[in-house]
Amino acid sequence: MKIAIAGAGAMGSRFGLMLHQQGHEITLIDQWPAHIEAIRENGLIADLNGEMITAKMPIYAPEEIAGLDQEVDLIIALTKANQLDAMFNDIQSLINEDTHVICLLNGLGHEDVLAKYVKKENILLGITMWTAGLEGPGRAKLFGTGEVELENIEPAGEAFARKVTDIFTEAGLNAVYSTNVKHSIWRKACVNGTLNGLCTILDCNIADLGAQPVSEKMIRTIIHEFAIVAKTEHVELDEEEVFNHVATTFDPNGVGLHHPSMHQDLIKNNRLTEIDYINGAVSRKGDVQGIDTPYCDFLTALVHAKEGILGAQ
Ligand SMILES: NC(=O)C1=CN([C@@H]2O[C@H](COP(=O)(O)OP(=O)(O)OC[C@H]3O[C@@H](n4cnc5c(N)ncnc54)[C@H](OP(=O)(O)O)[C@@H]3O)[C@@H](O)[C@H]2O)C=CC1
């Protein structure tokens, strides 16, 4: 399959590499000039669970795409949330009537952005528990295991969504076809709404957060705020089940030693975060519905204050 990775940072590198190893024709797209230069010169260099791999894949900046005369079967969206709109604006020439897009970004509401560029029957939404980090331009560190859940947003997209499930699984990405991806997205948002902001403010990894006796109350309260807001969108979250799901990430032999992507953004790379698309989105939705979400409000404010103190860009 001809696949473009829109946002070939840490996670885009993982998906690009694993699908490339399975024989798919991958085009990476990213706007970090040093990353593009490094991959063009040396290939993508990845530490994949301790094995060093070099993969040669074409990589372009978004603004180079219009000049390519190329269309693809599938675009995997893995930008940061605040980059999604600009990326799709730049890469429209890749999209034809049959091109499907799968969005694997963390956070809520990305389908509204994608619908500006792709017909709804060609949009797939997903979540992933895979992790990834960049150690520098062109160098990815990929450890642990994970999975993907995905679904079409319109019934007409089901056959293609099932096909994507199969090719992801063949590539070792452990995909399952979901029959309620909206629920999965809210459930994953609870994982990010608890781990990402808290690990960022506390400057710790997931295992360290999980090991603190005071963490359980904070995590349960945030999950409760997500659950009452999700209910207004007809999504029923079982708070106990979601807490247990979040707690599975504390295991140092699983993803416990991972610093969530928000920590990588702000603490490691001094970049603005996705907080407005996670806890901030719940606060805004709560405001509209007249529901108080004090923990989400406070965590969003703390992360923004930290962005300001660190001069993140
Ligand atoms: N990392 C993870 O473990 C996980 C991430 N996710 C989600 O996947 C999506 C993509 O995240 P992720 O892959 O982590 O994003 P990255 O930060 O690795 O990549 C996003 C973009 O940021 C830029 N960038 C990254 N590092 C630097 C740097 N040091 N200096 C300058 N620019 C840099 C790159 O382009 P540009 O110049 O365009 O900014 C890149 O395309 C997000 O929605 C995230 O929440 C989901 C599960 C796990």
Ligand SMILES: CC(C)(CO)C(=O)C(=O)O
């Ligand atoms: C790995 C996980 C689940 C941790 O929060 C994630 O999605 C991220 O790092 O953004």
